[in-house]
Amino acid sequence: MILKERDTDEGLLVAVCDDDVLGETFEDDGVSLTVTEEFYGGESVEEEAVVASLARASVANIVGSEAVDLAVREGFVDEANVLEVDSTRHAQFLRM
Numbered sequence: 001m002i003l004k005e006r007d008t009d010e011g012l013l014v015a016v017c018d019d020d021v022l023g024e025t026f027e028d029d030g031v032s033l034t035v036t037e038e039f040y041g042g043e044s045v046e047e048e049a050v051v052a053s054l055a056r057a058s059v060a061n062i063v064g065s066e067a068v069d070l071a072v073r074e075g076f077v078d079e080a081n082v083l084e085v086d087s088t089r090h091a092q093f094l095r096m
Contacts, residue, residue, distance in 0.1 A: 011058025018064025024069030026086035
């Protein structure tokens with residue numbers, strides 16, 4: 001998975017995506033999701049690093065079946081809140 005962290009005034013913003021979705025665009029029922037290098041491009045990491053980053057995140061954007069499944073399995077995202085966009089999955093969370 002690819003992980004990118006940004007410190008913001010509102011807290012830590014985390015972007016995670018599967019390796020194979022970076023640079024792809026997914027469209028379905030009027031929804032378009034482009035997984036840009038600018039936003040999602042970062043370091044290739046193992047699951048443990050993703051979990052540690054999501055645990056510290058104030059906001060997270062997660063794209064790809066593997067990344068979203070991990071976020072659901074680890075309790076960061078409820079499966080009912082996951083979007084299916086074309087052939088991939090997308091989830092976000094905001095910790096207040």
